[in-house]
Amino acid sequence: MESLYLLIPIALVFVVLVAWLLIWSVNRGQYDDLDNDAWKALNDDLTGAPQKTDNDDRN
Amino acid sequence: MSVSLDETQCFHCGDTLPDSGFFTAEVDGVAQRVCCAGCAAVATLIDRAAMTAFYRQRSDYPPRPDAALNDDAIAQCYDEPSWLATFAEGEAGCRQIPLMVTGMSCAACAWIIERFLNDIPGVQSVHTQLTLGKVVISLAPDAPPSRAVSVLQDLGYGVQPWRADARMQHMHAENRRDLRRIGIAFLGMMQVGMFSIALHAGSLQGIDADLKQLLRLVSMPLTLFVLVYSARGFFESAWQHMKKGVLIMDTSVSLALLLATTASVASTLRGGGETYFDSVTMFIFFLLLARYIEKRLRDRDLIQLVQLADQLPEFVMTLRDTQWQRVPRHTIEKGDTVRVLTGEAIAFDACVTSGCSSVNEQVFTGEALPRGVHPGERVYAGTINEGAGLELTVERRFVDSRLAALAGDVEQARGDKPVHMKLVDQFAGRFIGLILASASATCLYWLVADPTRALWSTIAVLVVACPCALSLATPAALASGNAWLLRHGVRVRSESGLLAAAAADHAIFDKTGTLTETQLIIDAVVTNDNITVQQALNYAASLQRFSHHPAARSFHDLAADASLRDVEVVTASGVEGWDNRTGDRLRLGSESFCRDIAASMPVKPDDSHYWIALVSDRHWLAWIALSEALRDGAASVIENLKAQSMNLEIMSGDTEARVRAIARTLDMPFSAALQPDDKLRALQERQQEGHTVLAVGDGLNDAPLMGAADVSIAVAGAAALAQAQADFVIEDGRIESILTLRRAAMATQRITRQNLFWAAGYNLTGVPLAAMGLVPPWIAAIGMSASSLLVVLNALRLRRLAP
Numbered sequence: 001m002e003s004l005y006l007l008i009p010i011a012l013v014f015v016v017l018v019a020w021l022l023i024w025s026v027n028r029g030q031y032d033d034l035d036n037d038a039w040k041a042l043n044d045d046l047t048g049a050p051q052k053t054d055n056d057d058r059n
Numbered sequence: 060m061s062v063s064l065d066e067t068q069c070f071h072c073g074d075t076l077p078d079s080g081f082f083t084a085e086v087d088g089v090a091q092r093v094c095c096a097g098c099a100a101v102a103t104l105i106d107r108a109a110m111t112a113f114y115r116q117r118s119d120y121p122p123r124p125d126a127a128l129n130d131d132a133i134a135q136c137y138d139e140p141s142w143l144a145t146f147a148e149g150e151a152g153c154r155q156i157p158l159m160v161t162g163m164s165c166a167a168c169a170w171i172i173e174r175f176l177n178d179i180p181g182v183q184s185v186h187t188q189l190t191l192g193k194v195v196i197s198l199a200p201d202a203p204p205s206r207a208v209s210v211l212q213d214l215g216y217g218v219q220p221w222r223a224d225a226r227m228q229h230m231h232a233e234n235r236r237d238l239r240r241i242g243i244a245f246l247g248m249m250q251v252g253m254f255s256i257a258l259h260a261g262s263l264q265g266i267d268a269d270l271k272q273l274l275r276l277v278s279m280p281l282t283l284f285v286l287v288y289s290a291r292g293f294f295e296s297a298w299q300h301m302k303k304g305v306l307i308m309d310t311s312v313s314l315a316l317l318l319a320t321t322a323s324v325a326s327t328l329r330g331g332g333e334t335y336f337d338s339v340t341m342f343i344f345f346l347l348l349a350r351y352i353e354k355r356l357r358d359r360d361l362i363q364l365v366q367l368a369d370q371l372p373e374f375v376m377t378l379r380d381t382q383w384q385r386v387p388r389h390t391i392e393k394g395d396t397v398r399v400l401t402g403e404a405i406a407f408d409a410c411v412t413s414g415c416s417s418v419n420e421q422v423f424t425g426e427a428l429p430r431g432v433h434p435g436e437r438v439y440a441g442t443i444n445e446g447a448g449l450e451l452t453v454e455r456r457f458v459d460s461r462l463a464a465l466a467g468d469v470e471q472a473r474g475d476k477p478v479h480m481k482l483v484d485q486f487a488g489r490f491i492g493l494i495l496a497s498a499s500a501t502c503l504y505w506l507v508a509d510p511t512r513a514l515w516s517t518i519a520v521l522v523v524a525c526p527c528a529l530s531l532a533t534p535a536a537l538a539s540g541n542a543w544l545l546r547h548g549v550r551v552r553s554e555s556g557l558l559a560a561a562a563a564d565h566a567i568f569d570k571t572g573t574l575t576e577t578q579l580i581i582d583a584v585v586t587n588d589n590i591t592v593q594q595a596l597n598y599a600a601s602l603q604r605f606s607h608h609p610a611a612r613s614f615h616d617l618a619a620d621a622s623l624r625d626v627e628v629v630t631a632s633g634v635e636g637w638d639n640r641t642g643d644r645l646r647l648g649s650e651s652f653c654r655d656i657a658a659s660m661p662v663k664p665d666d667s668h669y670w671i672a673l674v675s676d677r678h679w680l681a682w683i684a685l686s687e688a689l690r691d692g693a694a695s696v697i698e699n700l701k702a703q704s705m706n707l708e709i710m711s712g713d714t715e716a717r718v719r720a721i722a723r724t725l726d727m728p729f730s731a732a733l734q735p736d737d738k739l740r741a742l743q744e745r746q747q748e749g750h751t752v753l754a755v756g757d758g759l760n761d762a763p764l765m766g767a768a769d770v771s772i773a774v775a776g777a778a779a780l781a782q783a784q785a786d787f788v789i790e791d792g793r794i795e796s797i798l799t800l801r802r803a804a805m806a807t808q809r810i811t812r813q814n815l816f817w818a819a820g821y822n823l824t825g826v827p828l829a830a831m832g833l834v835p836p837w838i839a840a841i842g843m844s845a846s847s848l849l850v851v852l853n854a855l856r857l858r859r860l861a862p
Contacts, residue, residue, distance in 0.1 A: 004270060008254075008277055015250050015281070022242040031238050032231070036189035039166035 069094035071102045072215075073120035078616050087111050097124030101215045105171065108178075113171045122162030124215030125402075132385045133218075133374050134209040142387050143204065146220040153183055156196045156204050157221035160211060163192055168216075175214060179206050193221055219373050237351050240289040244344040247285035248337075254278045255337035275327045278336040286320055290343045311491040312346065312530055318521045338843050345847060349534040352541075371406040371440065371457065375399075388457070395453045399444045408460040409451035411436050416446030417608065417631045428579075428610060428669060431631025431649075441759070445609070446630040465735065465759060494524040494826075501830040516832045523825035523839045528846040532814035533558075535854035540807035547862055548790045549800050556786030558811070559770035560804035562751045566700060567742065567764065569756035570711035570721055570729075573774050574794075575687035579613045582668055582686040587679060595681035597621050599673055602634040602647045610671065613685055633671075643675040653679075666716035686720065692795040697725045699798055706750070710738050712760050738764040755797065772797060799862070806860050814850045821846045 025031065067076055070084065070091035083090045084102035093099045101124055105113055137143060137156075148155040163169055169187040172194060176185045181202020186195045196207050211218045254274045261271055290313075297313040300306070319335040326332030374385045376398040383398060388406050391397065396412065399405050405418070417429035420442045429445045432438055438451065440460035457463055498520045505513035537558070541551040551557075568574055584592045600619035603611040605626045611634075623645070626636035633648010646653050653672040654660055660679035663670040668684035700707055709729035711718045722729035730741065742764050745752050754761070754768035765771035766784040773785035774794065782788050789796040825842060828834050834842075 005273065008273060011250070012277060012281075015246055019243055019246050022246070023239050026235050026238045026242065029235075032234070033188045033190055036166045036169050036187060040170065 066092075069098055069123075070114075071098035071121065072123035074123055086114060095123070097215065100124070101213070104213060108175065110171055110174055113167050116170070117165050117167035119164035119168075121164060121168055122215055122217070125217070131205075131209055134205040134212060136374055136385055136387070137204040137208045145387075146222050147204075154198045154200060154204075156198055156207070158194045158196065158208070158211070159219045159221045160187075160192055160194045161217035161219070163187070163189060163194075163216065165189075172211065172214065172216070175210050176207055179210060182207060191227070195221075233354075237347070237354065240292070241344070241347045241351055244285050244289040244340065244347055247281050247289070248340040248344045251278045251281050251285075251336045251340045255334075258334075272327075272330060275334055275336075278334065279324060279327050282320065282323070282336040282339055285340050285343055286316060289347060290316055293346075306491050311494070314491065314494075315521070316343070322521075335843075342843075342847060345531060345851065346534075349531060349538055352534075352538040371404055375406055391453055391456065393453055393456065397451050397453060399449045399451060401444060401446065401448060403444055405438050405442050405444060405451070406440055406457060407451070407453045408437065408439050408455040409453050411438060412450045412452050414447055414449040415630045416444055416449050419443040419445050419609075429608070433631070445607070462759075465762065490529070494521065497524070497826055497830060504830075505832070512832050516830065519829040519832075519834050519839045520826055523829040523834060523842065524822050528818035528821060528843075528850045529815065531847055531850050532818050533811050535851050536807050536811040536814055536857065539810070539854040539857040540803050543857055543860055544787070544800065544803050547796070547799055547803075548793060549796050549803075550788040550790065551786070552782075552788065553786040556770050557804045557807045559751060559786070560753065560800060561808035563705065563753035563770055565706040565745055565750035566708075566753040566755065567738075567745075567768070568707065568709050568727075569761045569764075570709055570718055571687065571713055572757040573755055573761075574690060574693045574709070574721060574725070576690055578688070579610060579669065579685040580688045581613055581617075581683060583684040584681055585664055585684075586681040589678075590680050592681075595673055595683065598638075598645060598680070599647055599671070599683055602626060602636055602645060605636075606634050610669065610685055638675070641675075645673070645675050645680075647671060647673050666714060667720040668717070687717070689721070689724065690794050692793065694725060696794050696797050697727065700801075703801070705753075710741060710764070712738075735760045735763050739767055742767055772800065803857075803860065806857055810854055810857055814853055817853070818846060818850060 030037075064070060064073065068074065069076055069081075070086065071093050074094050076092055076094050081092045081094060082096055082099040084093050084099040084106070085091070086102055086106045091102065093102055101121075105111060143156070146157060148157070160172065163172065166189060169189045173185045173187055176182055176194075176196060179202075181199040183197040183199060185197070187193070188195075194211075196204070198204060198207070208218050254277060258266070258271065258274055260266075293309045293312045293316065297309040300310065316339060319339050322332075323334040323336050323339070326334050371388065373388055375388050375391060376383050377386050377391060378384075378396045378398075379386065391407065397407070397409070401416075411432050411434050413434055415431070415433050417431050418438050419429040420439070429443075431446075432449070437454070438444075438449070439462065440455075440457055441462035498517055501520045502513055502517040505516050537555065540557050544551050544557075571577070581596070584595055586592055586595050596614075596617055597619065598621050600614045600617035601621040601623055603614035604619050606628050608628075622639040623636040624639055626634060628634050629648070629652065632652035633646060635644065635646050637644055644656065646656055648671065650660075650663060650670070650672055653674040657674035657677055657679050659677070660672060660674055661682075663672075663682055664684075668686045671683045671685065672679070673681040673683065697707060707727050709718060709722050709725075709727050710733055711729065711731050712733055712735075713731060715731040718729050718731035733741070738761065742752055742754065746767075746769070751769045754765045754771040755774070756762075756765055756771070757774045762784050765773065770787075771785045772787045772789060773782045774789050787800055789800075821842070825834065825839070829839060
């Protein structure tokens with residue numbers, strides 16, 4: 001049980017780190033658009049580069 | 060997620076395909092039906108760019124492209140440096156162009172916009188914010204912004220500059236602050252919760268005393284940080300109200316938080332007694348989350364209001380140095396001459412100097428057909444020019460216009476709206492007094508009877524009486540009910556609207572556009588003896604084919620094979636043509652226009668329809684009556700609401716005879732020819748009689764009424780100002796959704812009552828037991844968490860309501 005005296009403070013360090021990361025990312029605007037970004041992350045179809053198809057005649 | 064189309068809908072915009080024929084566009088090698096050339100062009104553009112994944116992924120339809128908005132001259136204006144400087148921001152080596160893009164309906168729209176813009180040379184990055192309808196483009200300094208603007212226009216979206224607005228900035232900052240607070244509360248809850256599982260397990264099977272103390276010592280700073288960082292809002296609002304001598308829900312929340320934390324800190328430092336760190340963090344997290352969900356609904360409302368001011372065209376044609384130029388609207392002064400093209404909105408209150416046209420004033424009057432205007436007459440900001448081009452002299456700028464005045468009235472009416480959430484706060488005021496009294500009584504009793512038990516019995520009372528469940532009861536049920544409605548075609552704009560919707564016992568309906576379709580139908584035909592109804596309609600349809608007047612649309616489905624020549628549309632009057640067979644001149648249109656060539660024609664049969672005359676040289680041929688068709692389902696909605704013993708009435712700005720016709724069909728009382736403020740006054744009378752009033756409308760003229768009503772519903776396609784006032788917006792004009800809404804409201808009310816009953820019951824039975832010293836503090840803590848959880852879970856049952 002002695003290991004807990006070391007592990008619990010380490011857990012606290014992690015909490016502080018994660019809290020800091022969270023605040024940093026919110027302030028950077030990463031959570032400003034909850035609807036759009038949530039959707040984009042789940043759609044593999046739309047994340048890649050547009051695939052060239054036969055009727056793609058743009059230059 | 061993707062939308063499902065049936066055969067009568069446009070593949071691109073989802074509108075119903077016109078009966079007169081459809082266009083086709085090839086998408087992924089399949090010819091798809093689209094409603095207009097604009098949609099065909101956009102669909103082809105998307106197909107060419109190999110971005111057809113858009114059509115599979117979208118969850119809502121993009122806007123139907125409006126040819127009037129797609130104007131390269133407008134795009135060119137964005138290259139004008141002095142004007143661009145009014146809203147663009149510069150950073151070293153790149154310019155940020157913020158644009159408001161109207162019509163971004165789902166995330167797929169945002170995706171396609173980003174992809175198209177990123178392909179433009181000079182575009183460094185694109186950032187879209189779907190909720191706000193905002194797109195920020197970072198451009199190389201030498202790249203012209205007009206390319207990006209014209210690409211957006213080609214895709215069918217409306218583009219306007221995004222101007223910083225104080226309210227929006229405040230909302231933005233608040234959103235980030237709330238997210239930080241919720242995030243921190245969540246982390247605290249999880250971490251402290253983990254420690255307390257160890258503590259609870261420890262109290263059952265034994266735990267090393269030093270370890271127990273360590274777990275409490277680490278939980279304490281975490282909880283204190285969450286309390287100071289995340290729960291700050293409760294303390295601030297409680298303090299603000301305390302200074303005014305008002306006790307609200309936040310007061311009891313703050314008190315409970317402070318007491319539970321103080322007691323826990325005291326036990327930790329003393330090394331004995333109970334701690335409630337886990338309950339405190341959990342309570343903070345759930346309460347913040349429930350309030351955040353409510354707030355996001357309110358924010359959407361604000362976004363609508365802010366966008367409203369920008370509904371008028373940003374650029375207007377004006378005469379500068381003897382040349383017509385497109386200039387930004389805000390540079391126009393009183394006395395300037397502007398030109399308004401067909402289909403454009405008028406941006407000022409102005410006087411017509413040349414041109415004859417018809418102007419749709421439905422926003423003010425609720426009347427479906429446009430008013431003819433001639434030189435010397437006045438037109439108003441916010442109305443639409445439907446006829447020919449007009450030249451106007453500006454009399455009042457937008458800020459002084461009739462539209463702006465109406466918007467001001469609406470804001471004021473909104474302030475008078477009865478607030479239903481306040482009831483909970485009133486309740487809280489009494490409740491908190493009761494708790495304090497019983498806690499003091501308990502303390503006094505035990506000090507006399509057994510001083511060693513005084514402290515813990517008092518704390519047990521306060522913990523048991525903690526109104527956590529009570530304060531979550533209403534918000535949790537509302538959040539759940541609102542989420543259910545959103546999935547069933549009703550957009551929710553205010554969090555407390557559901558409570559009022561359940562309580563409503565009086566409903567006021569607007570007529571035009573709400574109970575009726577905006578499209579008129581041919582109702583009756585009165586002819587002279589020499590012509591059959593069929594012939595009259597054939598002539599009328601053949602003439603109307605040339606007209607774009609809204610009334611003409613009613614004729615477009617009829618057979619039109621009379622052979623005519625030299626057909627001419629006379630704006631604001633009617634249509635004239637020559638019959639090839641008889642050589643007669645024919646006229647169709649307003650009474651005065653027709654009487655010019657057939658002085659002997661009879662007067663129109665009644666006032667309850669829109670009558671159109673058909674005459675040939677010297678002879679009257681027919682009167683054709685147009686009337687408004689009831690919306691599908693309107694009759695069953697009315698019948699159903701009557702069965703729920705609601706009082707119903709129609710309030711319309713239209714003429715009495717026409718309103719009477721509709722009111723008779725639906726068997727409802729009515730009042731007609733009302734101005735917006737008449738409607739408002741009538742509403743306030745009903746409210747003073749003690750009714751809870753539901754208002755259903757669509758027009759700008761309904762906006763003050765809807766703002767002040769206890770609860771209001773806007774039919775989709777309604778004027779933006781009306782939508783912004785409404786608590787609910789019905790999608791797709793499906794008026795039956797009113798019944799869905801009402802059922803959801805009833806269910807929510809039921810759940811709220813169960814929650815309140817449970818929460819109050821728990822507190823009322825718990826407090827006496829705790830006061831007698833029968834409840835150990837750890838049971839009190841579990842009871843507190845369990846009762847909150849039960850309330851939240853009960854609210855979640857609403858999601859399973861049958862549609």
